[in-house]
Structures are given as C-alpha cells and as structure tokens.
Amino acid sequence: MLSPYLRAVGGDVPVTPYLRADGGDVPVALNIAGHAAPAPVDTLLANRPFYVAHRLGGTEYPEHTMQGMNAAIDAGFTAFEFSTYRTRDGVFIGSHDWTTKRTTGQYHEIWDTDWSTIQTLEQQAGPIIRLEDAVAAMPEGSVLVLDHKATSATSTHHEGNRRSEAELFDLLDTLFDNPAERVIWKLFSSSDSDQRAADRGYKTMCMLYPSEVADADLTRWDILGMEYNASQEIWDTLLAAGKPTIAHIIVNSGQAATGLSRGAHGLMSSVPSVVAPVRK
Template sequence: MFPYLDAPKPLAFAHRGGAATGDENTAEAFERAVKLGFRYVETDVHATSDGVPVVFHDDTLTRLTGQAGRVADLRWADLATLRINGAAAIPRLDETLDAWPEIRFNIDVKADNGAAPAVEAIRRAGAADRVLLASFSDARLARLRTLAGPAVATSLGMRSVTLLRLSSLARLPLRLPPTAVAAQVPVRHAGLTVVDRRFVAHCHRLGLQVHVWTVDDPAEMERLLELGVDGIMTDDLPALRAVYESRGHWPGNGA
C-alpha cells in the first residue's frame, strides 16, 4: 500500500546521512550517502521559531555548531548563517526533499512544534510517497498521522513498541494505526532485548517491517539479518554496504 517500502529487502538506511564521518544531517553527509549507493536516509526535524522545518537532531545548537541557543527559539534567518568548515550547517527540510527527489527519507520529528511544518514541507515537495514519519512520542505520531493523512507511512512510538514487544511475548494480537508500516527499534533498551526471532516473526504476522537502529558492528549486522530484520540503520555506511554486498543484498534498497 505504501510506495515508501516498495524496494527489495533488507533496506539500508544512512542514519543521519552517516554520522560516523563526523558531520550529520548536512547536505554533504546526504550526498556522500547517495554516492555510496544508499537510497534510504534517516534524518531528524525541528522547527524554528518562525515555523521553518530544519534538518537537525538536537534541541540545542551546542554539540554540532558550538553555538548557544535552542532551535525552537531561533528564526530561520539566524540558523541560515551558521557554518561548519565553511559549509551550511543546518539544511531546511523542503530544500533537502527537493535536492534528492530519488531518495526516500525516514523523518524523525523531534518536537511537537515541528509536526505541522514538517507535513507542510512534505506536501509542498510532493514527497508523500517517499517519506516515513517517525517519533519516539506516540502523541506526536498521532498528530502527524492526522496532519499527513492516510497516504504517508509511519512507524511506532515508544509506548506502541512496548506493547508490541509484550504482545510478541504473550502471542497476543495488537491493533495498529492503519499507516504504521514498521517497528523501528534498537536491539536492546534499558538492558532488555527488543529484537529477537520471536519479535521479528510477530511483527511480520502483523504486517510490520522491522528496522533496527543504530548498528555499526558488522557482526551484529550479520546476526540481525539472520533473524530476518527488514532494514538496518547505521552511522558506518561502508560497513553496512560491505555486509550487504557479502550477502548479495547490495543494492538491496531499490538503487
């Protein structure tokens, strides 16, 4: 039903464009991922004080730019002047979607004020069929689903993932939102295993793909693929490509 997932599995996701290189969520990072052959990019969105959706992970600028300030408190004009190594530090979501029309973006909306601007940018770019909306917050995801409508794929929030894991252990059915197409989960959380063979099989019975984040160890990638996961998100793009190539999966993402 959702063109976003219409690609050979397992999918290969460039997490934040490939954060292991040193930069993340920048045009340069995305271009490196694309040139390496990735066709799925995981990214993050905040909104500025004047409602511009920007591609950025943290609430504040400090870690990535060395500048003070919260993204939500600043105007786009303020962020547009920031540079890292001479290049623009923070892209706009609409410009990012327009720049790579062949790429499918997994968009984690990090704050409530980013929901409406992100959906509007997707709509303006005509990108509904090549994005998946994600969030840790179930309430934010519910808002995103209402705004985006039935054509945009979504994943599950933390509460829903917890219920999904419990239902896999108890072998119980679980009602899912109609646009939820994937459980995007870590291997473990709070010391507990999330992804095992039973969890993967249960998700598949419910019609969900399983995408695992953030995996940089080749041995762990191999183990997860043996469990039957449908996609892996990584910061180490060459490592994931090498594992996929060794198993005959590359390009395993529609490239």
C-alpha cells in the first residue's frame, strides 16, 4: 500500500486521493504491487554465456569435493552441477558412480551402505560430501544443477530408485525456500524423470549426444546440452528449438571457444581456473 505525500515547505504533507464519481468523490487507496526479482535460475539462463561448474570443478579438482566447490565459487561461478546417489539410510551424497571404488579406492555400493561408513572414506581431497554440505556452501542466489543418477539416465520403474527420487524432491523442499527457483533438474534423453520434475515446477536440462538428436523431442526439456564439438548442423537443430543451450564438457579455453562458436549459450566447465565467468 502506498501513502501519498505532497512536498511542501516545512515538510511533506500527507494527502488523500479521490476518484470523481456520481454522487460524490470517493477516496481511493493506492495499492501498486512491487516487481519481484527474477528467479536465480532465470537470471543464470539470461547470461551470455552462462557457466555451470561440472561436478564442482571435477577435472581440475577431485570431483564432488569442497575443494572444488570453493575453487568454483572463487572463480565466480553461480551454478554448480552435483551428481548424487542415496545411501542405504537415506543420505544423498556427491557421487557420479554407484560405487565408491573409483574415487576412494574402497568398494562400497552406495545404495547398500550407510552414511556412517561412507563418511569415513577419503578421496584425494578430503571426505565424500552430502548434498546438504554443497547447498550450505552455495552463495546466496546461486543455482544447483542436480543429477539424480538413479533415475537420470534411463526410464525406470524400479521401486527403490523412484522412492529415492521422491525423497530427493522432499529434501530439496527443506533445503531451499523455493527450490524451483534455485534448482535445475539434469537428465539424459532416455530418462522419464523430466515430467516428474516439471510437475514440481523445476526447469529441466537434457544432456544430449549427436546420435540422439534426430529422434529427440526437443520440446520436452527447458535447456538443451550438447557436446561442444558436435557439427554445426546438430547445433543448428538445437538452436532452432528456441531453448537455452549448454556445451559440455569443457576443460580448456579452446573447447569453450568451439562451443560458443557453434551457438551455445552456456558452458559446462570442469576446470574453474581456466573456463569461468568473467567477474565484473
């Protein structure tokens, strides 16, 4: 509600506006709604180019570690890609693989191992982190690009995987005031999780490969990802869909230049010290 004043010598004087009408003037209240700030997801996608830190900078640093996360933040990133699996007792951890062998040297199947065991494992640059740890470190107004590995690669009716996805959606509701404004749901073309994410208001990012484009329904997803060095014909097909596009996976400035020259609007960067937002 606005309170109008008349500027006058000696101080502003409150005034009451009236609407002239038959039967007498009627006082009116001014109620002008403020303009809401754009959602962080929309702000990110409006940048040209926009940048996402792949696996929290997972080529330059051990993937899904706070070391990589902090380096990406220092490099100016405002969007962070996080792959996750759920432990047996319901903790979502940063991991691209369904076992811990590659990153820790010790073999545990994540879905069948409790967090109490997982948290004792050491990666090259420290312990495995939880989704909550990454979210807590995110700068205000930044964006999480989330890859739920159990359902992002293929369509699945596996009860455990679908339950894990539902629990992840519920967790996001507790981690963000308005998760649809802060989270992009990442998946691949064979997955059907995009509809479930869209039903909750999330924008979806599909990471495509050249051989998939001809048969893909590009209207399904909000953001289209493609290999940076795919042919111009492939890139032109994606651009014709009128959606934001992102080139993956970028590890050096030459690859970044190639992706942008093809028409990519954004870059999925895995080396924060080399391919990162330009600070103003």
